[in-house]
Amino acid sequence: MLPDHPEREQIRLESVLAALGNPLRLAIVRTLAESGERNCSSLLRAQSKSTMTHHWRVLRTSGVIWQRPEGRENLLSLRRVDLDARFPGLLDALLGVMEHDAPGHETTEPKES
Amino acid sequence: MLPDHPEREQIRLESVLAALGNPLRLAIVRTLAESGERNCSSLLRAQSKSTMTHHWRVLRTSGVIWQRPEGRENLLSLRRVDLDARFPGLLDALLGVMEHDAPGHETTEPKES
Numbered sequence: 001m002l003p004d005h006p007e008r009e010q011i012r013l014e015s016v017l018a019a020l021g022n023p024l025r026l027a028i029v030r031t032l033a034e035s036g037e038r039n040c041s042s043l044l045r046a047q048s049k050s051t052m053t054h055h056w057r058v059l060r061t062s063g064v065i066w067q068r069p070e071g072r073e074n075l076l077s078l079r080r081v082d083l084d085a086r087f088p089g090l091l092d093a094l095l096g097v098m099e100h101d102a103p104g105h106e107t108t109e110p111k112e113s
Numbered sequence: 114m115l116p117d118h119p120e121r122e123q124i125r126l127e128s129v130l131a132a133l134g135n136p137l138r139l140a141i142v143r144t145l146a147e148s149g150e151r152n153c154s155s156l157l158r159a160q161s162k163s164t165m166t167h168h169w170r171v172l173r174t175s176g177v178i179w180q181r182p183e184g185r186e187n188l189l190s191l192r193r194v195d196l197d198a199r200f201p202g203l204l205d206a207l208l209g210v211m212e213h214d215a216p217g218h219e220t221t222e223p224k225e226s
Contacts, residue, residue, distance in 0.1 A: 013214055018134025023127045087214065093206035101126055101200065 002068055004060060008082040011063030016083070019062035020094070025055050029064060029078060030098050033091075037077040040067075115181055117173060121195040124176030129196070132175035133207070138168050142177060142191060143211050146204075150190040153180075 020026055028043055040056065047055075056076065059065040063086075066077045083091045133139055141156055153169065160168075169189065172178040176199075179190045196204045 013210060014134050014136045014139055016134075017130045017139070021127050021129075021131025021134045026127055026130075087206075087210040089206040090210050093200075093202040097126060097200040097203050 002066065005066065006061065006063045008063075008085060011079075011082060011086050013087060015062040016064055016087070016090075019058050019064050022055070022058075025059055025064075026098065028055065028059065028076075030095065032065065032076060032078040033080070033095050037075050040074040040076060043076065115179065118179065119174065119176045121176075121199060124192075124195060124199050126200060128175040129177055129200070129203075132171050132177050135168070135171075138172055138177075139211065141168065141172065141189075143208065145178065145189060145191040146193070146208050150188050153187040153189060156189065 020029060024047070031043065032038060040052070043052070056065070056067055056074070059076075060067045063079060063082065066079055067074050069075075078091075080091060133142060137160070144156065145151060153165070156165070169178070169180055169187070172189075173180045176192060176195065179192055180187050182188075191204075193204060
C-alpha cells in the first residue's frame with residue numbers, strides 16, 4: 001500500500017462523491033479512465049502546480065486515484081478495481097454520463113418551463 | 114418553476130456530486146428515494162435547524178431536491194425525473210451502492226494488504 005492512500009475498505013462513498021464534485025477533478029478522472037496511468041505533468045495544463053497538487057491530494061486521499069512516484073515525477077491512475085469493488089456500477093454510470101455531459105459543457109437546448 | 118431551483122438543463126454533474134459528497138445529505142437522498150415527498154421537520158432529527166437549512170439549500174440549489182412550501186413547513190422530494198433525464202443511470206447506481214454501503218457504515222472485513 002502506498003502511503004497516504006486509503007485501503008480499499010476505507011474508501012467512503014461520500015468522500016469519493018465530494019472528490020468528484022469539481023469540474024477539474026471530474027475531467028482528470030475521465031482522462032485517466034480513457035488513457036490509463038498518466039504522468040502528473042501531462043495533466044497539469046493551464047493550472048498552477050499548487051492547484052494541481054491540491055486536486056491530486058483530494059483525489060488520492062478519497063481513494064479515487066493512485067499516485068506513485070517515479071523519478072522526479074508522479075504517475076497517476078484511477079483506482080478502478082477498488083472503486084468497482086466498493087461501489088459496483090457507480091464509476092461506469094459516471095463515465096457514461098460524462099460522455100454526454102462533459103464538465104464545462106453548457107447545454108444549449110431550449111428551456112422547458 | 115420554484116424560485117431558487119435550477120431548471121433541468123442547468124443542473125450540473127459536479128454540483129450534484131458535490132451536494133451528495135456528505136453523509137447527511139446522502140442519507141437524506143436515500144430517505145427521499147424510498148419514501149417520496151417528506152416534510153422538512155420529519156427529516157430534521159438530531160441536527161440543528163440552521164444545519165438542516167444549510168443542507169436543504171445545497172441539495173436544492175444543486176438540483177437534487179425540490180423544496181416547496183406548504184403552510185408553515187416545506188415539503189422535500191427528490192428530483193428523480195430531472196436527474197434521470199440529465200444523468201441516465203447515475204441515481205440508480207448511487208442508490209444501489211447505498212443499499213450496500215449505508216453512510217456511516219464501517220466495514221469490518223479483514224484488510225487485504
